[in-house]
Amino acid sequence: MELILSIAIGTLTASGVWLLLRPRTFQVIIGLSLLSYAVNLFIFGMGRLRMDAAPILEGAGSDPANYADPVPQALVLTAIVIGFAMTALFLVVLLAARGLTGTDHVDGRER
Amino acid sequence: MGALFDHLIAVPILLPLLAGALMVIVDDRRRPFKIAVNLVSTLTLLIVAITLLMIAGGMTASGDPARTSVYLLGNWPAPFAITLVLDRLSALMLVLTSVLAVAALIFSLARWHRAGPHFHTLFQFLLVGINGAFLTGDLFNLFVFFEVMLAASYGLVLHGSGTARVRAGLHYIAINLSASLLFLIGVALIYGVTGTLNMADLAARVGDASAENRVILEAGAAILGIAFLVKSGMWPLGFWLPTAYTAAAAPVAAIFAIMSKVGVYVVLRLSLLVFGPEAGDSAGFGAHWILVGGMVTIGFGMIGVLASQGLSRIAGYSVLVSSGTLLAVIGYGTAPVISGALYYLVSSTLTISAFFLLIELVERARDAGADVLAVTMEAFGEDEAEDAEEEVGVTIPFTLAVLGASFAGIALLLAGLPPLSGFLAKFAMIHGMFNPTGLGDGLPIGAGTWVLVALLIVSGLAALIAMTRSGISIFWASIERTVPSVRVIEVLPVLGLLGLCLAMTLQGGAVIRYMDETAASLSEPAGYIESVLTAERVARAPSGTPDPAQGADEETEVAP
Numbered sequence: 001m002e003l004i005l006s007i008a009i010g011t012l013t014a015s016g017v018w019l020l021l022r023p024r025t026f027q028v029i030i031g032l033s034l035l036s037y038a039v040n041l042f043i044f045g046m047g048r049l050r051m052d053a054a055p056i057l058e059g060a061g062s063d064p065a066n067y068a069d070p071v072p073q074a075l076v077l078t079a080i081v082i083g084f085a086m087t088a089l090f091l092v093v094l095l096a097a098r099g100l101t102g103t104d105h106v107d108g109r110e111r
Numbered sequence: 112m113g114a115l116f117d118h119l120i121a122v123p124i125l126l127p128l129l130a131g132a133l134m135v136i137v138d139d140r141r142r143p144f145k146i147a148v149n150l151v152s153t154l155t156l157l158i159v160a161i162t163l164l165m166i167a168g169g170m171t172a173s174g175d176p177a178r179t180s181v182y183l184l185g186n187w188p189a190p191f192a193i194t195l196v197l198d199r200l201s202a203l204m205l206v207l208t209s210v211l212a213v214a215a216l217i218f219s220l221a222r223w224h225r226a227g228p229h230f231h232t233l234f235q236f237l238l239v240g241i242n243g244a245f246l247t248g249d250l251f252n253l254f255v256f257f258e259v260m261l262a263a264s265y266g267l268v269l270h271g272s273g274t275a276r277v278r279a280g281l282h283y284i285a286i287n288l289s290a291s292l293l294f295l296i297g298v299a300l301i302y303g304v305t306g307t308l309n310m311a312d313l314a315a316r317v318g319d320a321s322a323e324n325r326v327i328l329e330a331g332a333a334i335l336g337i338a339f340l341v342k343s344g345m346w347p348l349g350f351w352l353p354t355a356y357t358a359a360a361a362p363v364a365a366i367f368a369i370m371s372k373v374g375v376y377v378v379l380r381l382s383l384l385v386f387g388p389e390a391g392d393s394a395g396f397g398a399h400w401i402l403v404g405g406m407v408t409i410g411f412g413m414i415g416v417l418a419s420q421g422l423s424r425i426a427g428y429s430v431l432v433s434s435g436t437l438l439a440v441i442g443y444g445t446a447p448v449i450s451g452a453l454y455y456l457v458s459s460t461l462t463i464s465a466f467f468l469l470i471e472l473v474e475r476a477r478d479a480g481a482d483v484l485a486v487t488m489e490a491f492g493e494d495e496a497e498d499a500e501e502e503v504g505v506t507i508p509f510t511l512a513v514l515g516a517s518f519a520g521i522a523l524l525l526a527g528l529p530p531l532s533g534f535l536a537k538f539a540m541i542h543g544m545f546n547p548t549g550l551g552d553g554l555p556i557g558a559g560t561w562v563l564v565a566l567l568i569v570s571g572l573a574a575l576i577a578m579t580r581s582g583i584s585i586f587w588a589s590i591e592r593t594v595p596s597v598r599v600i601e602v603l604p605v606l607g608l609l610g611l612c613l614a615m616t617l618q619g620g621a622v623i624r625y626m627d628e629t630a631a632s633l634s635e636p637a638g639y640i641e642s643v644l645t646a647e648r649v650a651r652a653p654s655g656t657p658d659p660a661q662g663a664d665e666e667t668e669v670a671p
Contacts, residue, residue, distance in 0.1 A: 020289065025281065032288050039295045046303035072302065075251055079295055082258045086291070089265055090284050097281050100274045106285070108278040 005045055012038035025094045025104050029087065036083040040076050047072030116166070120182040120197050122159045123205055123242035126152055131235035139228050146220060149231040153212050156238065160205040167202035168625055179632075179639055181248070181646035189646045190312040194248035196643055199629040200453075204245040204376055207457055210611065211369050211464050212238055214604035218468050219362035221601045226271040226360060233270070237263035237366065244373050248643055249309045250298050250335075253377065257294065257342075261287050264370060267363045268355055279358035286351045290341040297335025304328045311643035314384045314636055318391035329396055332385070336397055342374030343434045345401075346408040353415060353427030361471030364426070365604075368464040371430055372456060375437045379449075379633070382441060387636045395444070402442025402559070408435025409566045413573040422470045422585075425577050426463060429525055432570050433459040439563055440540055445547050450630035451539030454623060458532040458612055462524040465608035469517050472597050472605070473585055510597050513606075515586045520609045522578035527571040532615040537567055539623060 012034050019031030047069035055070035094104075101108035130152035134145050164170075166180065182195040216234065224230045240260025247253050265287075269280045302308055304324045305316045320328050337348065344352040352371065356364050378401065386396040412431030419425045436459075440452040524533035544560050615622050632638060 020285075028285055032285070032292075035289070035292050039292045039299075042296060043299040046299040048303075071308075072299070075299070075302075078251070078255065082255070082291075085262065086258070086284075086288055089262065090288065093265070093269065093277065093281055093284055096269075096272075097277045100272075100277050106281065108274065108281075 001049055001051070005041065005049065009038050009041050009045070012041070023105055023107075025097065025106055028106060029090055029094060032090070033083075033087055036079070036087075040079055040083070043072050043076050043079060117180075117182065119159060119163060119166075120180055120195050120246065121184070123156060123163075123209075123246065124195075124239055126156060126159070127235040127238040127242070131232050131239065134232040134235065135229075142225070145231040146224070149216060149234060152235060153209065153216050153238070156242075157206075157209040157213055160202070160209045163197055164202040164206050167197055167199050168628070179642040181643050183646060183648060186648050188648060189644050190307060190309045193252055194309065194643060194646070195246045196248035196311075196639070197246060198639060198642075199625070199632060200376070200380065201245045203453065203457070203625075203629065204372070205242060207372075207460060208238065208241050208245070208369050210608075211366055211460065214464065214468070214608050215362040215365040218365065218601055218604040219360075221598050223271070223360050223362050227269075229266065230270055233263045233266040234366070237267060239263075241369060241373060245376065248311065250301065250313070251308045254291070254294055254298060257373075258291060260370065260373065261291070264367065267366075268359045270363055271360045276358045276360075279355045282351050283355040286341065290338045293334050293341075294338035297331045297333075297338060300327055300331025300334065304331065309643070310381070310384055311640040314387070314389070315640050315644065317385055317393055318389050320391075320393070325393060329393060332381070332396060335381075336378065336401075339374040339377045340401075340404065340438075343371050343378065343438065344374075344408070344431050345404045345434065345438055346411045346431075349408065349411075349431055349434070352430060353424055356427045356430060356467075357421075357423040361468055364423075364467040365464040368430065368460050368467065371434050372437075372460055375434060375441070375456065378438065379441050382444075383449075383633045384636045384639060387634070389637065398442045398444050400442070401438050402444075402563075405435045405437070405439025405442055406563060406566055408432075409439060409570050411435070413566075413570045416570075416573050416577045419577065422474065422581055423467070425581065426466045426470060429459075429463055429466065429574065432574070433463060436540075436567060436570070439566070443544065443560075443563065445543065446630045446634040447543030447547060447627075448540055449543075449633060450623065450626040451536060451541075451543050453626040453629055454532070454539050454615075455536035457622075458524065458536045458615060461608045461612050461615075462521055462533065465517070465605045465612075466521045466525070468601075468605045468608075469514065469521065472601055473514055473518065475597070511586065513602055514597070515582075517602075517605050517609060518578075518582055518586065520612075522575065522582065524609075524612055525571070525578060526575035527567075528575070530616060532612045532619070533571075535616060535619050535623075537571065539626075541567060 016031045016033075016035035016038060019027045019034065022028065022031070050068040053066065053068040055068045055073050057064065057067060097108060098104050103110055130148050134148055137144060139145075167178070169178070179196065179198040181189070182197070183189065184193040184195065212234075219230065219234075237260060240256050240258075240263060243256030244253060244260060247256055265280065265284050268283055269276055298308065301313065304320065304327050305313055307313050307316060317328065341348045343349070356367055359367060382396075382398060382401070386393055386398075388394055390396070409432055412428045412433075412435055415428030415431060416425055419428060433455075437452055437456055440448050440455075520531065523529075523531050527533040527537040541564050544564060545556060
């Protein structure tokens with residue numbers, strides 16, 4: 001499972017960085033989205049990988065070792081929400097730039 | 112201190128949040144209402160910030176000693192959940208933020224706030240983010256407040272619209288989004304190794320990290336650092352900064368002057384707190400990189416200042432010089448130098464903010480500036496005709512004389528020449544470098560110190576050359592030109608900010624003493640760590656409201 005997760009994060013990051021460096025605004029936004037997926041998985045991985053373990057303790061006196069770490073899950077949730085909002089906002093700016101400059105090049109002009 | 116005063120720490124976050132939320136639901140056409148809400152909120156923030164500064168610095172009438180106040184949101188014990196921490200440094204930054212906010216807001220009321228929708232709302236949300244970033248005591252909430260600040264700034268940088276702003280805004284947003292992702296990676300790595308996000312708890316645990324964990328921890332801190340250095344514009348991460356700041360509307364650029372300082376603030380706080388003397392093998396981690404990076408940034412900013420054609424680009428590159436100076440000095444790291452750096456931080460932020468406001472007034476009479484403004488007004492100023500009566504304000508006499516005098520003052524401040532505070536700031540930093548333990552101790556001075564001192568002085572010279580050149584072409588060259596029509600409320604903020612720089616000079620002793628105390632407490636993070644980790648929870652109310660922690664337990668038991 002560790003191997004699959006690391007390959008997934010690596011593939012997402014590599015594709016994201018490559019797209020981020022492309023000259024079209026749409027490619028940039030897809031690149032940023034892929035990167036944020038990679039980062040979210042990465043944060044998740046930092047809570048150590050556990051199969052079939054709940055993140056919420058049940059009752060007093062239960063052994064915390066049987067549960068998954070809830071903090072990274074809370075962090076990922078926040079990061080997803082913020083990342084989603086930022087992507088939406090970036091889309092608006094992207095459309096505004098397309099409308100004002102007449103091109104989808106990131107510099108607002110071809111070459 | 113009464114119980115009410117303990118809650119004062121949360122006000123700089125809650126008040127603008129409520130004010131901003133209130134204004135979202137009000138129609139943009141009800142401007143007088145929005146102006147009133149924004150003014151009341153911003154002025155109240157200034158008063159609260161000054162009160163907090165007096166509490167943190169031990170200057171209250173009741174004679175309480177200076178202290179680091181900790182506010183437990185949700186009343187959970189300290190290393191868990193969310194804490195707000197107020198010490199001298201964060202109180203100082205809060206006051207600086209609210210001063211700039213008042214100046215930028217008053218300036219914008221003359222015309223700029225009408226150049227686009229939701230200006231007042233975004234302005235308040237920007238204050239939420241900045242104040243929160245200064246007050247928060249843990250890394251993840253720092254991220255959240257950073258994002259609040261950035262989201263508002265994305266809206267504000269586009270305020271007034273126009274091709275130039277949208278183009279610069281696109282780059283600004285893309286770069287800051289990438290930096291936020293690095294921020295998250297850094298936070299995740301640090302959490303993965305230490306199991307904590309609370310800065311004080313982290314600082315207490317860094318020294319105990321094992322050798323292989325230390326590598327990951329330092330990698331996490333370095334990635335985290337890159338996110339803040341992008342924000343503060345360190346070379347080679349700061350190429351976006353002059354373009355974005357130049358394109359932004361004048362009052363927006365004026366408040367943005369503090370945003371690059373948020374990055375500097377976090378670098379200062381974390382490097383001294385987490386990688387202070389108690390960090391074991393990690394002590395002083397990254398200081399060398401920050402020192403060298405800062406020095407290169409000064410050099411790059413200096414060349415940019417000299418090469419700039421327009422005034423606003425000079426201001427944009429001055430932000431880089433200011434950030435570079437601060438970073439280099441933070442990397443240098445001894446307490447007397449940090450004290451000078453804090454003085455420089457306040458002085459240079461006030462100066463650059465005033466400069467951005469002044470540029471708009473000066474360029475109003477010039478063709479290039481008038482063009483941009485005309486485009487903006489065409490796009491959004493359709494109601495200009497009905498506001499025509501408002502527009503006829505008091506046109507102050509000797510407009511050019513006032514503008515010219517302010518320009519000269521700003522030139523002196525940027526160049527670091529006497530008699531204004533720019534000189535005192537540079538003098539304090541250089542004095543701290545040459546006399547680390549007291550006057551004339553005769554210790555040898557290293558080559559790095561000489562280079563840094565030379566850069567500080569030469570960057571002042573570059574600013575002076577650029578400002579003189581522009582000043583001559585603006586104020587002396589052409590006789591047959593129209594005097595810009597400037598209203599009193601546009602000049603007042605500029606004069607106010609410059610007046611504060613003058614006050615900082617006149618009250619230099621008292622200000623430096625505060626900075627000395629701040630630098631001393633930053634250099635000894637044990638006090639900060641202890642205050643946070645031993646913060647006492649509010650006692651449970653005798654009846655009715657249960658303890659939140661207790662309540663949460665009961666809830667889980669009741670839940671099916």
